[in-house]
Amino acid sequence: MLKRIVDILIAGLAIICLSPIFIWVAFKVRKNLGSPVFFYQERPGQDAKIFKMIKFRSMLDAVDKYGNPLPDDQRITPFGHKLRSTSLDEMPQLINVLKGDMSIVGPRPQMKDFLEHYTPHQMRRHEVKPGMTGLAQVSGRNNLSWEEKFELDVHYVENRSILGDFKIMFKTIKVMLNKEGINAPDQEVGAERFVGSINKKAK
Template identity: 40%
Template sequence: MKPYLCVKGILDFVFALILVIALLPVMAFCALLLVIEDPSEPFLYKPERAGKGNKVFTVFKFRSMRVETERDGQKLSDSERMLKVGGILRKLSLDELPQLFNVIRGEMSFIGPRPLPVRYLPYYTDEEIHRHDIRPGLSGWAQVNGRNFLSWERKLKYDLEYVNNISFPFDLWIFLITIRKVFSLSDVGIRGVDIPDESLHEIRKPNRNRS
């Protein structure tokens, strides 16, 4: 294990704790807006994701869509399910703020491959599965190079580039680009709303080595 990974874990915990304290009013305000718009459902969305070593954990996010998937017998599209407040939070990446608690719990890092659904595990190539050698991140090399506009192959390639070259300067570079993109609102297309939704398990066959 690279020595930097130990330091990285400590830095993640300290800065996440500081940010949670500083941004608690912002998170409370976001939660309040979601409750006002859709009081019938929880303001948090808690999907299961695959983390380091393929370990399953629960990700915390502000809910951006209505829970209902059908209305009058008709399936609702993601754009129809999108809450007004939820859409704004996703555009500004504020829906990710609760993941600071995942960082504090040691399940995530500030920088790393984004956590993906558990059902994708059988569909990675033998090389791509190494994206799970480290903790997933709030932002990553793939996210600052196109985010949802990338093909799955390109996105996973960026993940591996990061895993193979992880270092403090690399993390700092990704962090600075992330901040710039958040404030400039670049690469903010939402998959399933602004961009066609295409899941990994829909375009690939399972890898026989893990299925």
């Protein structure tokens, strides 16, 4: 209950304080990429329940002659890269926090198809709400393998506390200001997807 109260207070205050930036980014997305300005993607949350995560669009809706979306690296623009490098595309997730789909701090929500590849231990990352930032994001990020990131997620689940959350929040600010790990495996266009620890070792 205390964590939920903290989430609502921080998300609400952040939306109010950052509203000028929010509006400016929405305008730039509309100008550079067109409508809609938001991108909705289904991600598994607490207890693997599916929710729609909200982000600012960073890619074009370009398709091939058959109507299939082009690869991500062909759809992202220089503007989209800049948006991701500053993490401004993540701002709308504050709405997810207010709705109760996400928390400020928690394991980052990954793709739905990852669910079938998790080990029972890795699946424990879904015992809590996913977060806008997490322990893995302030502990090396782009230098970590999927397995290392998920291990940190489970460590967070087993040792979570309000004080720990605030420490992660402050570390996140430092990471963003220094642009550390902006090409994280869960952010980089064209990055290798998680196909399971066992399958990966079998290659």
